[in-house]
Amino acid sequence: MSNTSRQARRELVAELQKKAPEVVPDKKTAQELQQEIQGPDSQVSPENARALASQVGNAALAKMLRDVGRQEGPAIEVEQVEEQEQEEEQEQEEDEGWDEGLEAAFSSSMSAPQSSGQGTEAGGGAGADYDQQYGGDDDAEPPPVNPKRRAFRRAHAQTGFGMAQDKLKTDDDDEETIYLDELPPLNHPEAPQGDERFDAVWGWLQEPVEHADWDPEPEDLTLAPEGLVVVMELGQFLSAAAQDPLTRALGRLLGPTAGGPGLATQVARGGALGTLAMVIEAERVELPAVNQAATIALERDARRQGRAAAHICAQRSRLAAHFIFDEAVRGELPPTPGRASRGPAPGRRAQGLLDAAIDHVVKPWPVRPPRSMARTHSGDLTIDAQTAAFDAVFAELIGPGDELLTHLEPDQLQPLIDSIETLVGSAGRAQAEAACAAIAALRAAGAPVQTRLRAILRAVDEELREIARESIRVGRRLENLVGEPMDDAEPSLHDAEAALRRWSERLLLVRESCFGAVGRVALTATGGA
Amino acid sequence: MSQAVSHATTLTSALEALPPFGPALAELGALDAALVQALGRAPDAPLAVRALIRRGERQLVLGQEEAAATFAEAARRAMALGDAERDAHARLWCVRALAELGSAADARALMERADRDAEHFPAIQLTRGLARAALRAEGATSSLQHALTEPGPVSRRREEHDGWLALGEALERDARWREADSAYARAQALAHSAQDAALAARVALIRALSLLRHGLPRQAAPLLNAVWIEGEPALRLTAGLLLSGLALAEGDARAAGPLAASCQALALERRSWLAYASASIDLAMARGLEDPEAEAATLLESLARCRALGEPGALLQSRLLELRGQRRQRPEEPEAAPVVDEGVGGAVEEDDEGVG
Numbered sequence: 074m075s076n077t078s079r080q081a082r083r084e085l086v087a088e089l090q091k092k093a094p095e096v097v098p099d100k101k102t103a104q105e106l107q108q109e110i111q112g113p114d115s116q117v118s119p120e121n122a123r124a125l126a127s128q129v130g131n132a133a134l135a136k137m138l139r140d141v142g143r144q145e146g147p148a149i150e151v152e153q154v155e156e157q158e159q160e161e162e163q164e165q166e167e168d169e170g171w172d173e174g175l176e177a178a179f180s181s182s183m184s185a186p187q188s189s190g191q192g193t194e195a196g197g198g199a200g201a202d203y204d205q206q207y208g209g210d211d212d213a214e215p216p217p218v219n220p221k222r223r224a225f226r227r228a229h230a231q232t233g234f235g236m237a238q239d240k241l242k243t244d245d246d247d248e249e250t251i252y253l254d255e256l257p258p259l260n261h262p263e264a265p266q267g268d269e270r271f272d273a274v275w276g277w278l279q280e281p282v283e284h285a286d287w288d289p290e291p292e293d294l295t296l297a298p299e300g301l302v303v304v305m306e307l308g309q310f311l312s313a314a315a316q317d318p319l320t321r322a323l324g325r326l327l328g329p330t331a332g333g334p335g336l337a338t339q340v341a342r343g344g345a346l347g348t349l350a351m352v353i354e355a356e357r358v359e360l361p362a363v364n365q366a367a368t369i370a371l372e373r374d375a376r377r378q379g380r381a382a383a384h385i386c387a388q389r390s391r392l393a394a395h396f397i398f399d400e401a402v403r404g405e406l407p408p409t410p411g412r413a414s415r416g417p418a419p420g421r422r423a424q425g426l427l428d429a430a431i432d433h434v435v436k437p438w439p440v441r442p443p444r445s446m447a448r449t450h451s452g453d454l455t456i457d458a459q460t461a462a463f464d465a466v467f468a469e470l471i472g473p474g475d476e477l478l479t480h481l482e483p484d485q486l487q488p489l490i491d492s493i494e495t496l497v498g499s500a501g502r503a504q505a506e507a508a509c510a511a512i513a514a515l516r517a518a519g520a521p522v523q524t525r526l527r528a529i530l531r532a533v534d535e536e537l538r539e540i541a542r543e544s545i546r547v548g549r550r551l552e553n554l555v556g557e558p559m560d561d562a563e564p565s566l567h568d569a570e571a572a573l574r575r576w577s578e579r580l581l582l583v584r585e586s587c588f589g590a591v592g593r594v595a596l597t598a599t600g601g602a
Numbered sequence: 603m604s605q606a607v608s609h610a611t612t613l614t615s616a617l618e619a620l621p622p623f624g625p626a627l628a629e630l631g632a633l634d635a636a637l638v639q640a641l642g643r644a645p646d647a648p649l650a651v652r653a654l655i656r657r658g659e660r661q662l663v664l665g666q667e668e669a670a671a672t673f674a675e676a677a678r679r680a681m682a683l684g685d686a687e688r689d690a691h692a693r694l695w696c697v698r699a700l701a702e703l704g705s706a707a708d709a710r711a712l713m714e715r716a717d718r719d720a721e722h723f724p725a726i727q728l729t730r731g732l733a734r735a736a737l738r739a740e741g742a743t744s745s746l747q748h749a750l751t752e753p754g755p756v757s758r759r760r761e762e763h764d765g766w767l768a769l770g771e772a773l774e775r776d777a778r779w780r781e782a783d784s785a786y787a788r789a790q791a792l793a794h795s796a797q798d799a800a801l802a803a804r805v806a807l808i809r810a811l812s813l814l815r816h817g818l819p820r821q822a823a824p825l826l827n828a829v830w831i832e833g834e835p836a837l838r839l840t841a842g843l844l845l846s847g848l849a850l851a852e853g854d855a856r857a858a859g860p861l862a863a864s865c866q867a868l869a870l871e872r873r874s875w876l877a878y879a880s881a882s883i884d885l886a887m888a889r890g891l892e893d894p895e896a897e898a899a900t901l902l903e904s905l906a907r908c909r910a911l912g913e914p915g916a917l918l919q920s921r922l923l924e925l926r927g928q929r930r931q932r933p934e935e936p937e938a939a940p941v942v943d944e945g946v947g948g949a950v951e952e953d954d955e956g957v958g
Binding site: 256257258259260261262263266267268269274275278279280281282283284285286287288314316318319321322323325326334335336337338340341342344345346347348349352353356357420421422424425426428429585 | 665667670702703704705706707767768771774804807808811812814815836837839840843844847850869871872873874875876877879880881883884887902905906909910911912913914916917919920921923924925927928
């Protein structure tokens with residue numbers, strides 16, 4: 074294709090882009106139609122639906138109609154779904170910001186000379202670009218981290234357990250302290266037995282004042298009382314990841330009940346059903362694995378904490394999984410008293426459930442497979458399929474170009490360069506994801522596993538840096554091909570595409586192996602593997 | 603030799619004729635062992651493939667992890683024999699087994715080709731639908747619906763049961779409650795007809811939970827009652843807690859009280875403390891409906907029992923605090939007003955002593 078025809082094509086594309094807003098739907102009209110469909114006097118007429126479908130798309134319309142249909146079910150469920158969707162959207166927006174920042178920081182750290190994950194405190198290198206781009210500086214306040222208190226673990230609380238629980242936090246209120254005086258004596262707990270061994274939910278429900286609200290209003294649910302949040306979180310995890318259909322069914326039921334009695338009753342019933350769901354799951358999967366998986370799944374703050382720590386590490390040019398982990402758990406746990414012993418590998422079912430629990434907490438982003446460079450039948454290289462279609466139209470209108478493409482041009486490599494950037498960014502994001510997984514595992518399993526978790530993260534960091542370095546090397550080799558005759562460049566292009574696919578697959582594998590290893594380490598702390 | 607082959611063939615047919623529901627599992631195990639011996643005397647590759655598929659199915663029902671490896675071996679042997687249908691069939695089973703083990707990535711990797719190959723064999727469409735459902739793949743619902751409408755042989759009943767169950771779950775996810783309930787009912791009927799009471803109780807509970815989510819407690823209650831009577835302890839406790847909650851919501855203290863008391867005893871026996879708290883709160887509320895003073899007394903009594911066993915009973919304390927809060931919310935009542943003003947008032951102490 075000649076430069077003239079290329080220019081003409083660009084002009085046409087620009088022209089079309091200018092015209093595009095004319096066909097973009099009027100948002101107000103779309104909103105009005107949406108209100109008509111979803112409003113109290115719901116009018117789901119074919120005309121409305123057709124008009125809206127053309128504006129918002131069939132999928133969105135179907136969702137709207139589903140939402141209208143859902144209102145025949147319990148109202149509370151609709152609210153829950155809406156709230157959940159809003160939260161998810163908000164979380165996704167937040168994530169995008171975080172991830173872009175982390176990706177940029179990691180990418181720039183890879184371009185710095187001799188990047189090895191052992192970032193220095195000095196300015197420049199990784200942190201400098203990041204700060205410049207996102208306005209951070211070393212003195213800036215890190216984003217707020219609000220870690221929840223750790224859950225009580227019955228197995229780890231053999232001495233003096235329960236005494237602190239008797240002191241209700243009632244400030245200056247004398248009245249509640251009367252109950253303290255009246256409380257029957259608490260005997261020393263024995264080693265956990267029976268259903269006591271399932272303490273994942275129980276551990277979060279040991280503060281009586283938190284769960285006392287005798288007349289909760291529906292709007293109180295928006296304040297997310299701790300007990301109900303824990304129960305709902307467990308429900309979400311079990312309904313998605315449990316291997317027994319009955320456990321999944323119970324998981325779907327967990328949550329607040331409309332018009333139910335006091336909060337304590339709801340929390341107790343939800344917690345009881347959640348624990349029984351775990352008991353049922355344990356008929357298929359080893360008991361310690363079920364409990365530990367649920368405990369990890371309930372460490373919902375690990376992700377936020379990991380990301381906040383990653384932000385701080387990026388500012389200090391130390392964006393590596395083990396540094397993020399150190400930053401996040403600093404001061405949280407007492408000094409390591411010892412190391413958890415290594416046990417045999419857990420069964421496949423147990424591993425599956427643990428992996429699902431870590432996925433539930435970390436919510437890893439999908440790794441996009443690398444793009445390939447589009448090639449026309451004639452051997453002509455074009456940017457993408459859409460552009461190729463334009464070229465075909467042009468060829469029909471004005472005949473073939475002045476000269477056939479014989480040499481590789483820089484913009485033709487763009488899909489591959491984009492893929493490399495994406496891959497390096499994904500490797501950076503995977504650093505934070507690995508750290509989040511380890512934070513959740515540490516908080517679920519306790520200090521004895523800290524050293525082993527850190528060792529896993531160090532290995533993961535090395536792997537991820539290797540992937541990023543190799544990807545960048547591929548990019549440099551591609552740059553050197555610019556201007557080469559197509560026939561000569563083709564084998565190298567083919568090799569580059571294959572290498573990128575290979576590194577992308579390896580990235581997935583590293584992340585998967587990391588989550589698996591972290592889960593196994595968490596399980597050893599319970600003596601379950 | 604031919605007699606040995608004939609014996610092995612008979613055993614394989616018997617193995618395939620018996621659907622792997624609870625009561626038949628032991629018999630299937632014995633047949634499988636006998637078949638292994640028979641095939642040892644007269645090796646027959648096609649029979650071995652059929653036997654392996656059947657063994658995998660039994661292992662899957664029993665929740666054994668070896669199921670995936672058994673199906674993989676069956677697929678390998680079927681491929682060596684050039685039996686495309688059994689090869690695809692075994693691979694679909696393997697996909698399901700892997701997905702149920704939580705190895706979704708492995709299952710997905712295997713599914714692509716198995717799904718494509720199975721397209722041409724009508725007899726294995728139900729297995730295909732189940733594999734898709736296990737992966738929550740697109741089209742699982744329609745594929746199951748289509749496969750389940752075709753009448754199958756008796757031996758397929760366990761698979762049909764699983765199919766109806768998976769279909770119910772898929773429909774429930776799409777909020778198609780009524781259709782989901784019908785599907786669950788079909789699964790329950792199949793479990794009943796196979797005299798597998800434990801399985802029937804599980805399906806009844808799944809169905810009841812679906813009805814509760816749909817906001818139909820009255821329809822759920824009979825199913826919960828059946829589970830309460832016939833279920834295993836964990837299922838009984840689950841059903842009992844839900845039933846006592848439903849009775850309380852109706853204000854039926856006479857039904858709720860005994861149920862909650864039974865649940866409390868069952869929970870105490872299992873040392874299931876959250877269930878114990880829930881049952882104790884229900885019991886206290888049921889007694890409170892008849893005598894308002896009895897609620898706090900029951901809670902304190904329950905608290906004493908669990909604390910004697912080392913359980914702090916945090917949620918029972920929460921409920922006691924709620925009761926205190928309720929009393930404080932009566933400032934308009936002339937007698938109650940001094941309680942708030944005086945803090946540790948005589949009336950409160952009297953109340954507490956009375957109920958304690």
